[in-house]
Amino acid sequence: MTEHPMKAIARRLDARNPLDDDDVAALNNVRCAITTHPPESFLFREADRPGDYCSILLSGLAFRQKVTAHGKRQIVAVLMAGDFIDAQHLFLDRADHNLEAATAITVAEFSRHQFRDVILNRPRVGVAAWKEALEEGAIFREWLVTVGARPGPVRVAHFLCELGCRLERAGLASREDFIVPLTQEQIADVLGLTPVHVNRVLKSLVADGLISQRGRSIQVSSWERLTVAGEFNPIYLGPSARHDAHRAQHLPTSTLLRPRGQM
Amino acid sequence: MTEHPMKAIARRLDARNPLDDDDVAALNNVRCAITTHPPESFLFREADRPGDYCSILLSGLAFRQKVTAHGKRQIVAVLMAGDFIDAQHLFLDRADHNLEAATAITVAEFSRHQFRDVILNRPRVGVAAWKEALEEGAIFREWLVTVGARPGPVRVAHFLCELGCRLERAGLASREDFIVPLTQEQIADVLGLTPVHVNRVLKSLVADGLISQRGRSIQVSSWERLTVAGEFNPIYLGPSARHDAHRAQHLPTSTLLRPRGQM
DNA sequence: CGGTCGATTGAACGCACTCAAACGAGGTGG
DNA sequence: CCACCTCGTTTGAGTGCGTTCAATCGACCG
Structure with missing residues (x-):
């Protein structure tokens, strides 16, 4: 937890689409905080109006779930460290599902409005966020196949x-x-x-x-x-992100984005 | 089909997030064309690299589907007039599913790169596109509940x-x-x-x-x-788009976005 | 050392499947 | 115009995968 939480987002986004130093600086200006949550706690619930933050999972496991009128629960996504928790709420103002911690989790919360502005005004960050969201969509489709067929x-x-x-x-x-x-x-x-x-x-x-x-x-x-x-x-x-040789050219000269202890 | 196809996109996006005249003008500058496809034809297939276009459905019904190794088909989305067909391919370069026409369909195809630039550089359009994509994600989640539970x-x-x-x-x-x-x-x-x-x-x-x-x-x-x-x-x-009273204030003075014969 | 929660195993049930056949509407060719 | 074909719908009968109900086991914890 010694790492600045915004670095985790920058690293994640950079892996989807290379960012430059200005992009990273813009991200670092976003107000943010770290929170922790015990197992079985809910970060938000269906029909909630989300607060003014957007978050990613730093550690632990969480999942998205919905409960039917007959009381059956369906888990519709599993989230692990690095995954965005509530990217939907950047642009939609009602939660359509519940977000539950499976283990104890730590979460980086950052200003939804500030982050939204970075995504909308910095094309490289925007592209990275789009890829992120669309790849989650692809997982939903595969899960539908698994569950349905x-x-x-x-x-x-x-x-x-x-x-x-x-x-x-x-x-x-x-x-x-x-x-x-x-x-x-x-x-x-x-x-x-x-x-x-x-x-x-x-x-x-x-x-x-x-x-x-x-x-x-x-x-x-x-x-x-x-x-x-x-x-x-x-x-x-999606493509496995391990193109280190290729990505190296695009990485900012700062060591900001490199996972600690790695090359 | 007498309507310029880009109007359909502008109308759709405006319903998600109000656009101004400049936004609409930018959209109208995107190169586009109309194509038709017979029932059971495929617009793209899993693992395809998409071409340089992005499209929305103008008429007819289509669906996204995948086939398992054991030959079972799962339909993972149903598309109707106005829906985006391949927004994924704005940012991902491999199709993860097949897109099949259920009926005869007409499709507006527009330059993927040009449209992408509009989304990335015009925040109002970007927000509308984000809402569009995220709402489809919500439908995937609900389908998972339906099929799974x-x-x-x-x-x-x-x-x-x-x-x-x-x-x-x-x-x-x-x-x-x-x-x-x-x-x-x-x-x-x-x-x-x-x-x-x-x-x-x-x-x-x-x-x-x-x-x-x-x-x-x-x-x-x-x-x-x-x-x-x-x-x-x-x-x-998502919220039902029929807030005509509210939306009217935001609509551009041009009649561009209004469905013909309405109001 | 109980108490609780999750994993495990057994037995019987039932929802949805498979196989199969008949039916009906739309289309085509003789 | 009718015969015929095709494709989708409809109905029946039997089967099976996964469920339900229930009990036991094991591990962690206060």
Whole structure:
């Protein structure tokens, strides 16, 4: 937490579309603060008018969810460190879903109006924000396919693939060994299954030698086989951001954007 | 088709966020053309690099779909006149899904790079485009709830409510009497059900007196009861654009944006 | 050392699926 | 104009994947 929170946003956006020093300076001028929230707390709820801030997740796991009139909960997105929490509220003034912390989380909140102005007035930042938002849209579409058109075992395998992939891209874990800080009930609510069935399917994946579990940590025995079982094609996640050689030319000369301890 | 196609975009965006005359003029400078496409034709396919155009639907119905490795098709969005077809491709360079015409459609195609510049350099247009994109995201989330957490009969009723609502908002029909130009098989692929089951559910909705059918046209007997059956709450569709009194103050003095024959 | 929450396992049920056949409307060619 | 084909809708019967209900187990915690 010693890092200035705005750096996290700048790094994230720069990964989508290279920013220049002025862009980064503009971002650094945005007023911001860090907050923490315990597991199961809500950052906003459906129909809320959002406050005057916009935020990204700095650590922990959170998810977007909605509850039906019959009381069933559907989790419609899982957020990890670096993800935008409420980009919608930059431009829409009603929340259409609930945002719940899965673990203890830390969040960087920054002035919604100031950030909005930066996005609208600095094309490079705007492009980065657009890519960010559109890539989340692509994930929604893939989730619709998973939930609407894939059998249970494929759903679970696909979800594990996506989570591993995203954690790896975010620099938080290896896709072949990562922790899923979700209960099986929450996984069930992601996938439109019951906790009981998720449990059985996970056990069968273990029995088939695709993964092994230690508590909530997952070891992928064969990434190749798991992607086949999950019909996983990461194209919808966008290009993997690891083009360091290419990106290096565009990075500002300051060390501002580099993750600490990295080259 | 006598209308200049760029007017359709300007009208659509103005409904999201009021534009001024300069904004409209900038939009009118964007190079564009009208194309038509027969039913079942594809405008783009997954993994395609999009061409140098961006388009909106002028007439007809289209949908976004993906096909799983096991050959099941999931329809992830339904587009009607006025909707953006490929806003994603303004900023992402790979299609993550297929875009298929459900009926014969007409499309306005305009220069992607020019339109992108207008969005990035004219904040009012940018805000409108952002709202547009974010509202589609809200629809994705609601669809995830429908497909993942609602029983078949509720899914069908919810889908009919959304379609009626959106058609009415687009000025294309009344929400209590509209045409669904989709086969039951396509509806099934929207809802993650089988055509056979969709058929049975539709029949039961008719038997229960919620709707009646004449061919593919739907008459809603009781909108109230249908929304209850479908657990339908239109909050996710955003504010209904029919604030004519309010919007009038913001409209440019030119008649450019007014739908012909109105007011 | 209970108490709580999540994971696990068993057994029976049911919603939606699959397979299959019949029906009806629209279109085409003889 | 009718015969015929095609495609979508409709209906019936049997099946199965995932659910529901319920009980046990295990781990963490106060």
